[in-house]
Each structure stands twice: as C-alpha cells, then as structure tokens.
Amino acid sequence: MERFATVDVGSNSVLLLVAERKEGGFRYLVDKAVVTRLGEGLYRNRKIKPEAMERTVGALKRFRGIIEGCRVKGMAAVGTMALREAENAEEFLERAKKEAGLTIEVIPAEEEARLSYLGAISGLPLFRKRVFVVDIGGGSTEFVLGEGSRILERSSLKVGALTLTETFLRSDPVQAEEFSDLSGYLKEAFDRAGLPAGGGDLVGLGGNIATMAAVKLLLTDFDPSRVHGASLELSDVKKQIDLYLSRTIEERKKIPGLDPMRADTILAGAAILHTVMERLRRDSVTVSTHGLRHGLLLERFG
Known part of the structure; x- marks a missing residue:
C-alpha cells in the first residue's frame, strides 16, 4: 500500500500525518502534534526567537525519523502564520531543509483556510450540507463557508490563542481586567x-x-476518535472560560483532558470560540480533529 506524509508548521504547534491509501480514501497511521511555540514573541519582535526555532527544528527532525520509518512514497510540508510574518523566516526554512x-x-x-476546510469536513457527516468552519490557531483564526467541497467565502483574522495570550493575559492567575481587555479587543476585531x-x-x-472537547469528555488520555465529531455547547464554552479564569496555569494542568502544553493559551482560545459563536448566534459547534494536514493530504495525494 502507498503511504504519504504531510506536515503543518503552525505558530503554536507542528503536526504530522502519515496515511496509507486504501480503497475510497486513506487509513491514518500516525497523527501527531507537538507544541513548539514557533510564533512565541513574534507579535512584538517580528522575528522567530532562537529557542523557538530550536524547539521546532528539533520536532521536525523527530518527525523526519518517523516519516523515514514509514517509508512514504510522497511528502508535503507547509508553513502558516508565523512563517508568513517573521523577518527571519528564511533562516528557519533553511535549517528545516x-x-x-x-x-x-x-x-x-x-490557501491555509481552504486546506483547513477540506480537512475539517473529512470524516464528518456534514459533507453535503453548508458548513461554516472556524480554525483557531496560535497566530490567526481562519473562517470558511462552504458547501460540500466547494468554498463559498473565506477570510482570515490575525487573532490567535498564542498572540492574544502574550498580549493580554500576562498575570497568573489572569486578572478580570486583563480578560475584559481581551474580550473588548476581540469584539472590535470582529466588528x-x-x-x-x-x-x-x-x-x-x-x-x-x-x-476543550477533551475537557468536557473528561478524557485522561486524548482520544481523537471520541473528540472528532463531539459537540461543544455555548454554555460549555462559557463554563470552561470561568474554570480557566479561576485557576493558575499550574492548576489548569491538573484539569482532566487538558493538554498541559496548552494550559496557558486555552483561555484565549476559548474566548475566541465564544466570540465567534455569539457573533454567529450558534448554540453549539461540532469539533473536528482533522485540519490543514488532512486537507493537504487530500489535495496533494488524494
């Protein structure tokens, strides 16, 4: 069977997908994410920090070992917000190569929005309906309205969980005034x-x-099969915002289902989602664990 690999180098994490072609689609062999914070401090300095570059290149080297072990026929890797914005992006790209x-x-x-949309709807019972996809990243949030595989509208907003955390949520625990400033900024940005x-x-x-879905489901170990297709109600999002506001970062790490590497950015991510749901007047959101890496797989090797 032919195998293929895709890599997504994001502002907050790098993701690897290895899949084997089968009749009618793909079987996923490896689906791995590592939080490396490539975009750390980028909002202020316009450059990738040396330690962020080291972390990310290190993760990519480990990914390369996995890819070689899987003996793939084809591979594609893409970079997004951090590499679009950083003045020293070329240095990182050269080191990665x-x-x-x-x-x-x-x-x-x-293109990021389009591929994320194609990936997000894969494996969900929504393919023949109109779908509004929101992809909350570390440095930006992408929006796509589509119907089946056809994209009707798309847009991108430079608000992400990592950049908003660095800009607004500097206390631990977060102060009410800081979160109020963040919420006000989000409302203005969406306006x-x-x-x-x-x-x-x-x-x-x-x-x-x-x-957030894993926290709702109280998963001690992350299980993509349970998270993919799960539902988050607006009330769930609000409850989690209140939960994270009442905890220090170290206390958040002990919450069942919460990835410790996301303990500092989860509040900003929840705030973005809450704002989107309120603006769209939606009571629930269907969670997809698929994303850009899956869309890239379908686009290049499907």
Whole structure:
C-alpha cells in the first residue's frame, strides 16, 4: 500500500500525518502534534526567537525519523502564520531543509483556510450540507463557508490563542481586567473584519478547541476518535472560560483532558470560540480533529 506524509508548521504547534491509501480514501497511521511555540514573541519582535526555532527544528527532525520509518512514497510540508510574518523566516526554512530534510512551502492565508476546510469536513457527516468552519490557531483564526467541497467565502483574522495570550493575559492567575481587555479587543476585531455571511453547521478545529472537547469528555488520555465529531455547547464554552479564569496555569494542568502544553493559551482560545459563536448566534459547534494536514493530504495525494 502507498503511504504519504504531510506536515503543518503552525505558530503554536507542528503536526504530522502519515496515511496509507486504501480503497475510497486513506487509513491514518500516525497523527501527531507537538507544541513548539514557533510564533512565541513574534507579535512584538517580528522575528522567530532562537529557542523557538530550536524547539521546532528539533520536532521536525523527530518527525523526519518517523516519516523515514514509514517509508512514504510522497511528502508535503507547509508553513502558516508565523512563517508568513517573521523577518527571519528564511533562516528557519533553511535549517528545516538542512537539518530535518524538509522543504516547507509557506502558504498564503487563503490557501491555509481552504486546506483547513477540506480537512475539517473529512470524516464528518456534514459533507453535503453548508458548513461554516472556524480554525483557531496560535497566530490567526481562519473562517470558511462552504458547501460540500466547494468554498463559498473565506477570510482570515490575525487573532490567535498564542498572540492574544502574550498580549493580554500576562498575570497568573489572569486578572478580570486583563480578560475584559481581551474580550473588548476581540469584539472590535470582529466588528472590523466581519464574518462570511450565510448559515450552515458550525465546525471548529485547532488544538485548543479539541482540548476543550477533551475537557468536557473528561478524557485522561486524548482520544481523537471520541473528540472528532463531539459537540461543544455555548454554555460549555462559557463554563470552561470561568474554570480557566479561576485557576493558575499550574492548576489548569491538573484539569482532566487538558493538554498541559496548552494550559496557558486555552483561555484565549476559548474566548475566541465564544466570540465567534455569539457573533454567529450558534448554540453549539461540532469539533473536528482533522485540519490543514488532512486537507493537504487530500489535495496533494488524494
């Protein structure tokens, strides 16, 4: 059977997908995410920090070992917000190629949104309906309105869980005034940008949304098969915001289902999702553990 690999280098995490072609689609062999914070401090300094570069290149080297062990026929790697914005992105790309053997293509926001949409709807019973996908990343949030595999509208907003955490949530535990400032900023940002018009099922993806579903399900070990297709109600999101506001980062790490590496950014991610749901007047969101890496697989090797 032919095997293929895709890599997504994001602002907050890097993700690897290895799949084997089978009749009618793919069987996923490896689906791995590592939080490396490539975009750490980027909002202020416009450069990738040396330690963030080291963490991410190190993760990519480990990914390369997995890919070689799987003996894939084809491979594709893409970079998003952090690599679009960083002044020293070329240095990182050269190191990734030299040290990890990965040629990373930096894709525009519109392409990121499109591939994320195609990945998000894969494996969900929504394919023939109109769907509104929100992808909350570390450095940006992507919005796509589509019907089946056809994209109707798309947009991108430079608000992400990592950048908002660094900008607004500097105390531990977070102070009420800080969260109020964050909420006000989000409302203004969405007022300026607007959202694609039209109805459809709301689907959410990204590490923070998946983590919120795992917290709701009280998963001691993350199980993609249980999280993919799970539902988060608006009331669930509000309860989790209140929970994270009442905890220090160390206390959040002890919450069942919460990935300790996302303990500091989960509150900002939840705030973005809450704002989106309120703006769209949606009471629930369907969670997808699929994303850009799955869309890239379908696009390049499907």
